[in-house]
Amino acid sequence: MSNNKLHVNRIHLHFLLKQMIRIRRFEERCVTLYNEEKIRGFLHLYNGEEAIAVGVMQALTAQDAVLATYREHGHALARGLSMDIVMAEMFGKASGCSGGRGGSMHLFDSSQRFYGGSAIVAGALPIAVGIALADKMLQNQAVTCCFFGDGAVAEGEFHESLNLAKLWQLPILFICENNLYAMGTALELEQSNQKIHLKAASYGLASQVIDGMNVVDVEAAAKLACSAIRNGAGPHFIECQTYRFRGHSMFDTQLYRNNDEVEQWKKKGPLIQLTQWLKDNHQIESDELQAIELAVDKEIDAAVRSADAAEIEPVENLLKHVYTEVSHG
Amino acid sequence: MSNNKLHVNRIHLHFLLKQMIRIRRFEERCVTLYNEEKIRGFLHLYNGEEAIAVGVMQALTAQDAVLATYREHGHALARGLSMDIVMAEMFGKASGCSGGRGGSMHLFDSSQRFYGGSAIVAGALPIAVGIALADKMLQNQAVTCCFFGDGAVAEGEFHESLNLAKLWQLPILFICENNLYAMGTALELEQSNQKIHLKAASYGLASQVIDGMNVVDVEAAAKLACSAIRNGAGPHFIECQTYRFRGHSMFDTQLYRNNDEVEQWKKKGPLIQLTQWLKDNHQIESDELQAIELAVDKEIDAAVRSADAAEIEPVENLLKHVYTEVSHG
Amino acid sequence: MDKITFREASRAGIAEALKDDSRVFLIGEDVGRYGGCYAVSKGLLDSFGAQRIIDAPLAEAGFVGAGIGAAIGGMRPIVEIMTVNFSLLALDQIINNAATLRHMSGGQISVPVVIRMSCGAGKQLAAQHSHSFEGLYAHIPGLKVLYPGTIGDARYMLKMALDDPDPVIIFEHVMLYNMEAELPEKQTIAPMEKAVIRRTGHDLSIITWGGCLYKAMDAAEQLKTLGIDAEVVDLRCLRPLDRVTILDSVRRTHKALIVDESWKSGGMSAEVSATIAELGLWYLDAPINRVCSAEVPIPYAYHLEQASLPQVAQIIAVAKQMMEPFNASIRDPL
Amino acid sequence: MDKITFREASRAGIAEALKDDSRVFLIGEDVGRYGGCYAVSKGLLDSFGAQRIIDAPLAEAGFVGAGIGAAIGGMRPIVEIMTVNFSLLALDQIINNAATLRHMSGGQISVPVVIRMSCGAGKQLAAQHSHSFEGLYAHIPGLKVLYPGTIGDARYMLKMALDDPDPVIIFEHVMLYNMEAELPEKQTIAPMEKAVIRRTGHDLSIITWGGCLYKAMDAAEQLKTLGIDAEVVDLRCLRPLDRVTILDSVRRTHKALIVDESWKSGGMSAEVSATIAELGLWYLDAPINRVCSAEVPIPYAYHLEQASLPQVAQIIAVAKQMMEPFNASIRDPL
Ligand SMILES: Cc1ncc(C[n+]2csc(CCOP(=O)(O)OP(=O)(O)O)c2C)c(N)n1
Ligand SMILES: Cc1ncc(C[n+]2csc(CCOP(=O)(O)OP(=O)(O)O)c2C)c(N)n1
């Protein structure tokens, strides 16, 4: 499967597969729940891109910080947020990971240093720079990992953040999920230079492009980058080439791409790729795969049930959390 | 003097020298006038950088558009705005090129397609992109030339503009006046990668770095770039290496650099360089030089006199030019 | 006559402008191939081609500034910022350039750009996607600010904006796009800078605009059944503000209730109130009231989101209160 | 006791914070080697070193966002935006991130960042360098907005802001930096969210803050000689707004005159007026008046700039008018 093999073993590969299946099936259930109007707002799904969040998270420790976009269910789950609190959040319930105030685009869990969930394209990058700056100043041995899309690269905030990160030699891992489209706008209409990793290199960052459909490659690249960062090598940039299998959000008629293209990419999908390799190499039995799928479905069912049953935040608390409740002065 | 010689002749070189002397002496007079409180607000002088505006303007036609920064007296004069209207503007008079409303940082002359005079660092770049876009759409054979400093390169608006310019293959000439400082912040504290022209190249722009102290080099590079642009080659980028001989503005104690550095650069100054070459090659007589200086001083004196005598805008007109005076609807 | 939606009305206005004037083009994120984030521009790429319907990269300062520059250069750009939330990234260009260039240049430079943006809450999009910033824009000299709240205005205000030589901002509330009504005749549409009384009444003036207009109309309808005859003033244009129409209405009704989807503190509602307190104080028989959004970043959960926004029931409740003789009395400061 | 300038007071506040708390650092354009655009931070680099006095590149969204992130990460950054004019480039970070993260995360994330910026007009810096946007910031739930107008507040409010767990914006008017006065004792300084009556009076309340405070005090002094006893209320904190103190003053004086350097339409003055019209209408013996900047991008020429800004003479003239019995009558709408 990969030249860049780590000490991957059967158990770890099964774990990676399970993580990706968790995300894929979670997203599929979200579609149903959206159609049932249990989930509302904008809903952006991660189908096809699972290998990135799952692979990268393997390189991170509990001390590290993670920031993502509005397409962040996968990152939240891979980071370790329970399905229960993520699902409850999307149901708008008080037990949701953001108290029902954030929804699909704003999942948070500060206990896991999971800092969202940002719906302004490129808007989390400067924040990531700041978190890394704080960790550096406080001499925390932490990496800040920031995920964003190819579209974000055109934003001024991207430019400013990369410059600052390198200038200050901060411990950041930038992960660009290049899925070739920003909503309906293809990469070649977004970027005068479509080689995103080269653009990052122009700031002096260590930068590379990898197959974002191959979870082992992603894990390997992220681990190398993180260990360099931990050794003081400054920010790293990884462009992960990937594709989203579904529309941008639930409101996308996908006029801008043809089905052939989608089908071609689906064949290279991260779940298919890993499953096939495991099967070809006799590293997984059908019943093992079924067991994984069953466990995942149970987990999702339980999350849906608990979200359904959860309480909503009392309306009296509408103004809560705008400011910290303290007295001072 | 330069390997990049054009068909330069004596008359043209005298003309270039005179233009640079006009700017230098104009700026020196501004210092006096500022101290006399005839000129107010922020005053940013162009001493040391004259070769850039003068050299580049030689490549432009009346159809071309020009945008500059708050350090734009030189550009205005080199573009052809009369000293009278520029000086009157800085005196805050109604006859000023912006009706007294703009001041030193906001010189305009739409009859010369001189679109200011912008006091937000990098703020004129998107506008330049738009003017070039309009010219392209209207099939005007015009180049838009946009001047800005090394500090502007760190701004998001720089990044967005370069990408758009190349993506849309627009007729723009970007001139970066790299004088090594953004106010008191040295280039190495501004840019993780200090090779600005390489950064521009990362967007796919044709890009080069030149000696901004050598007016003939500047003219040559600008002419080549403009002819390429006029032939449809898309945006070009020229980084001109230069130095400002005075403080950032009139409020600068210059704690951030030492005098040695300033003196070193002064020796490479554009006026000294060209004058010396002309003398060494017997291309200028002392009386010719004197005649130029005399003419320039006369021009400046006249401008000061006329600005002094000019009327101020009646206060009743305070609200004029906020909106166009038309009736519609 | 057939009904059309607000979305279709907006689209027809854009199409007409593109047809009538070769200097007009539409630029914005996903206006072309995707068909527009809220489908307003759907189909226009097919009709007008990629030269005139331009998909911009994610670079709000860049392409909005480019629109401003193109206007200076002689074109008549319609710039679409996907939503007002992202317009913060372009605010420097809009305020420091579009709004000032004419003045700073002593009248030499015209910036005939039109910038459209969707805005408002109600779709559970949470704090970063639900802003109402029209008050912020209406604060800026050099800009004009329109906010159509009817099908007729959605259809015809764009043309007026394009005919204006100065920069015009147009807001379109996301909850209005599916609203349907018959399209009125063009001649019946008031000039863009005039407020319009959408419903006459003599008991109180409900002053509103854009996304809250239909709520005010609903409330007025229900108030009628309670014997309260509310007048509804639709501002339509927030800068310049048609103070005459506001004052004229309050002079007749003696009571002013302002309905505004932005946060109460320092929103557009404050300026309407201040106008009356300054120029029409003696008309008043009751304190001016404002029904606005709660002072909270808009939450995702449906019940919280709805609780944070102005609602018909609230308008009715406050209006009723205002009609009670002594209720004009002092309440506790918030 | 010796006098110190507003600039020195600000600097002393910053120095104290740096000394007392190792989590505090100052970041902004030219705060270090250059000594600060308005020399506020001059000398601090020498005392505290480049790790704590950080010269940022020209990247307002970037370094302001970085300050927000560093606050989330456990530091106590003081971010200096050179002037409010450039803060438009960072507004997305301030509004969409700093102001919302606590709420969007259901209370999990604190953003204890302090953002200082100079602001205001009077130095002939023209349209792009003379803004007063405090009203805009005061509109945003999740932010607190301070605007010191005295030496004491310049000296001590920063500490209160840093002690606050939420994002605080501090404005410093460029014309105040050279103002001199004796430094009051720390204990005499009111809590940051309280308005302070700087001068008591019973004829009318002049409500103002920041850059206009000394103008209001001047005017009150002169009005005294005309037999008019004006009270001057210094708001100090524009969000949350101390409505109680405003209303309390107007209840006693029955007249409210608001002085604000931002443009009149939709500025902070509007909210103050609306507060009174809503909650204190029956206190009023005259229409609420506002003396604000003219609705024009601030011009360069001295006489035009001065004509565009609120002036002492204007405050006096309007105050006098307000004291005349029937002048409370209706004037022409603007
Ligand atoms: C500043 C900003 N502009 C526009 C949008 C609307 N928008 C949301 S996602 C998106 C596309 C982003 O594409 P990309 O960065 O490639 O991420 P992807 O959705 O492909 O994962 C756009 C235009 C936004 N949320 N923020
Ligand atoms: C957006 C913005 N930020 C900050 C400033 C304040 N400022 C004015 S000029 C300047 C330095 C710009 O340096 P550079 O681009 O290198 O141009 P130079 O002055 O050297 O010609 C700064 C920080 C500004 N005008 N605009």
Ligand SMILES: [Mg+2]
């Ligand atoms: Mg993408």
Ligand SMILES: [Mg+2]
């Ligand atoms: Mg420079």
